[in-house]
Amino acid sequence: xxxxxxxxxxxxxxxxxxxxxxxxxxxxxxxxxxxxxxxxxxxxxxxxxxxxxxxxxxxxxxxxxxxxxxxxxxxxxxxxxxxxxxxxxxxxxxxxxxxxxxxxxxxxxxxxxxxxxxxxxxxxxxxxxxxxxxxxxxxxxxxxxxxxx
Ligand code: UDP
Numbered sequence: 001x002x003x004x005x006x007x008x009x010x011x012x013x014x015x016x017x018x019x020x021x022x023x024x025x026x027x028x029x030x031x032x033x034x035x036x037x038x039x040x041x042x043x044x045x046x047x048x049x050x051x052x053x054x055x056x057x058x059x060x061x062x063x064x065x066x067x068x069x070x071x072x073x074x075x076x077x078x079x080x081x082x083x084x085x086x087x088x089x090x091x092x093x094x095x096x097x098x099x100x101x102x103x104x105x106x107x108x109x110x111x112x113x114x115x116x117x118x119x120x121x122x123x124x125x126x127x128x129x130x131x132x133x134x135x136x137x138x139x140x141x142x143x144x145x146x147x148x149x
Pocket of ligand 1: 131
């Protein structure tokens with residue numbers, strides 16, 4: 001086991017993880033949580049929910065208008081999503097590392113996407129998980145998905 005983070009440790013931060021509808025559908029929610037916990041991160045909040053167009057427009061604000069945006073929204077609304085807020089030292093970078101590259105075909109084996117996702121012809125990449133890309137994004141996204149936190 002690892003030394004638990006000190007409460008005043010400035011490297012402790014939070015990030016938002018989403019198990020996307022493909023991951024939930026394929027029964028990979030537990031596998032994602034298992035990897036997060038095995039790495040030494042702490043679960044702060046977990047909720048299974050259905051995304052709405054408004055929530056996704058805010059969550060994916062940087063992608064609104066791109067070619068893959070509407071297919072992405074349709075995919076993200078194709079079934080329930082497991083939203084998870086997690087905490088730990090350098091967890092934003094750390095979870096991105098666990099998740100692997102966006103394109104599951106190219107993601108390294110050993111990562112969540114590399115082990116469980118493939119991408120092929122269609123415009124939208126079904127890649128099992130989302131992880132915030134910076135501490136600023138994480139704060140914004142956690143407020144969106146967990147307004148009570
Ligand atoms: N995406 C896609 N096609 C693209 C780029 C992105 O389908 O050409 C989807 C994919 O599901 C990805 C999400 O949009 O995870 C957000 O894209 P981003 O570039 O932020 O990748 P991420 O941070 O999720 O790796």
